[in-house]
Amino acid sequence: MIELVILGAGNVAKHLYTAFKQAPNIRVRQLYSRNKTDWTRFLGESSTVTVTDDWTSLANADLYLLAVSDAAVAELSRQLPFTGCLVAHTSGNLPLAVGSDRNRRAVFYPLQTFSKDRPLQYSQIPFCLEAESEPDFQLLETLAAALSAPSYRLSSGQRQPLHLAAVFANNFTNHLYHLAAEICQSHQLPFRLLQPLICETAQKIASISPYQAQTGPARRNDRQTLAAHQKQLQDETQRQLYQHLTDSILKTYEIHEL
Amino acid sequence: MIELVILGAGNVAKHLYTAFKQAPNIRVRQLYSRNKTDWTRFLGESSTVTVTDDWTSLANADLYLLAVSDAAVAELSRQLPFTGCLVAHTSGNLPLAVGSDRNRRAVFYPLQTFSKDRPLQYSQIPFCLEAESEPDFQLLETLAAALSAPSYRLSSGQRQPLHLAAVFANNFTNHLYHLAAEICQSHQLPFRLLQPLICETAQKIASISPYQAQTGPARRNDRQTLAAHQKQLQDETQRQLYQHLTDSILKTYEIHEL
Numbered sequence: 001m002i003e004l005v006i007l008g009a010g011n012v013a014k015h016l017y018t019a020f021k022q023a024p025n026i027r028v029r030q031l032y033s034r035n036k037t038d039w040t041r042f043l044g045e046s047s048t049v050t051v052t053d054d055w056t057s058l059a060n061a062d063l064y065l066l067a068v069s070d071a072a073v074a075e076l077s078r079q080l081p082f083t084g085c086l087v088a089h090t091s092g093n094l095p096l097a098v099g100s101d102r103n104r105r106a107v108f109y110p111l112q113t114f115s116k117d118r119p120l121q122y123s124q125i126p127f128c129l130e131a132e133s134e135p136d137f138q139l140l141e142t143l144a145a146a147l148s149a150p151s152y153r154l155s156s157g158q159r160q161p162l163h164l165a166a167v168f169a170n171n172f173t174n175h176l177y178h179l180a181a182e183i184c185q186s187h188q189l190p191f192r193l194l195q196p197l198i199c200e201t202a203q204k205i206a207s208i209s210p211y212q213a214q215t216g217p218a219r220r221n222d223r224q225t226l227a228a229h230q231k232q233l234q235d236e237t238q239r240q241l242y243q244h245l246t247d248s249i250l251k252t253y254e255i256h257e258l
Numbered sequence: 259m260i261e262l263v264i265l266g267a268g269n270v271a272k273h274l275y276t277a278f279k280q281a282p283n284i285r286v287r288q289l290y291s292r293n294k295t296d297w298t299r300f301l302g303e304s305s306t307v308t309v310t311d312d313w314t315s316l317a318n319a320d321l322y323l324l325a326v327s328d329a330a331v332a333e334l335s336r337q338l339p340f341t342g343c344l345v346a347h348t349s350g351n352l353p354l355a356v357g358s359d360r361n362r363r364a365v366f367y368p369l370q371t372f373s374k375d376r377p378l379q380y381s382q383i384p385f386c387l388e389a390e391s392e393p394d395f396q397l398l399e400t401l402a403a404a405l406s407a408p409s410y411r412l413s414s415g416q417r418q419p420l421h422l423a424a425v426f427a428n429n430f431t432n433h434l435y436h437l438a439a440e441i442c443q444s445h446q447l448p449f450r451l452l453q454p455l456i457c458e459t460a461q462k463i464a465s466i467s468p469y470q471a472q473t474g475p476a477r478r479n480d481r482q483t484l485a486a487h488q489k490q491l492q493d494e495t496q497r498q499l500y501q502h503l504t505d506s507i508l509k510t511y512e513i514h515e516l
Contacts (some may be wrong), residue, residue: 111451124454154447160486162451165449166452167500171472187416187419193386197424200370200378201431203460208376215429218429233422
């Protein structure tokens, strides 16, 4: 049985708590938040897990999971009132060394987007793991396996570019969906018309590289359509992004000629 | 029984031929291409459908489907050696009126990305239909229904912004996947680590609007991570796109403060 304390009360903390609660051989001993109500409201009255907002009453555990914002990790790790314990943060961008060296430092980074009220399939989430010793690493592996999740050993130097790549593939992509939704909305078109296209675009690259999968007017060097689109775009931000993304595609495929 | 002639031999022409071949009450009578081998190589020896490269021997049909590049539609439609027939193009961007008015003009636009060797689920593809008369529109509806595909009546004025939105949601999104793959590659990281995240990002917006689904450092106004990412990006195109997309997210959520 691995015993956990989860610190934080955001989306990642809540998703991980929900998953670990159902996992075999894992016990979430305690939840910490500066505001206890962040957890008590989420848990409901029937919950038996203890919630604390008091540093000095943190329970003993095999692992303290800092599922808090990047900005809070360093300070939180320094404030922990014990030494020699295993403390992992869940950030893609922060190095292992951001944690206080008074405890055994580790990283337990789930490479996925966590939204409120949206359940996740953990068997599909790669967990990127890092620790200072082999036994600590193995404990993290056991944790990921308890969620049926695949895990990978990544150094901080590898995890940071992976997180950056994830920003392109997830955050920026989602923003393009939003711009597409705006265009639909301003012409009274239902955005759901685009859902099958969006899913096919995402699924296609499991079998074809995105380099090969590229289609569209920029890839075809179809200047007539590119000009027609530029003309349609009234919003300056949309127009500029259209141009920058088009230029980047033309550059990628070394298309210079009209 | 609806009889078709398909003109063109690109991905859309081939996908539609393959789909119609199996559809009930549809007969593809003939395939036209300037180079007959484009089709004959695709069809193989056992095929019984006739292929022609000769304008003057086009078969009679209920519908002539111009599945060719946008640039070729207008000229091809003017060259057709008959009048009064139903002729539909498959372009998202071109208006109905691009076709010659010597024939009955129509649009049969499948809103999907068509790649070679990748089968599609037609029940998931919205077909955007437009015609000059109600009987012609109904024939297009029957065709889409024969593929078990949902169909929508869209004017040229609606279809063009939808196509533009699709460029954001599909072509530009795929390019972001490519940039993410480049970042992975330059750090010896397997791109497939991002596949579950990419699929979840695409599926999530079926239940949450992309506006609500937005996560990441720009959305959180996490300037520390934004600066760390900028520093990591060595490629100038990647760096500029990172900045432009970040600025657009900040603007969307009216985030001004540091």
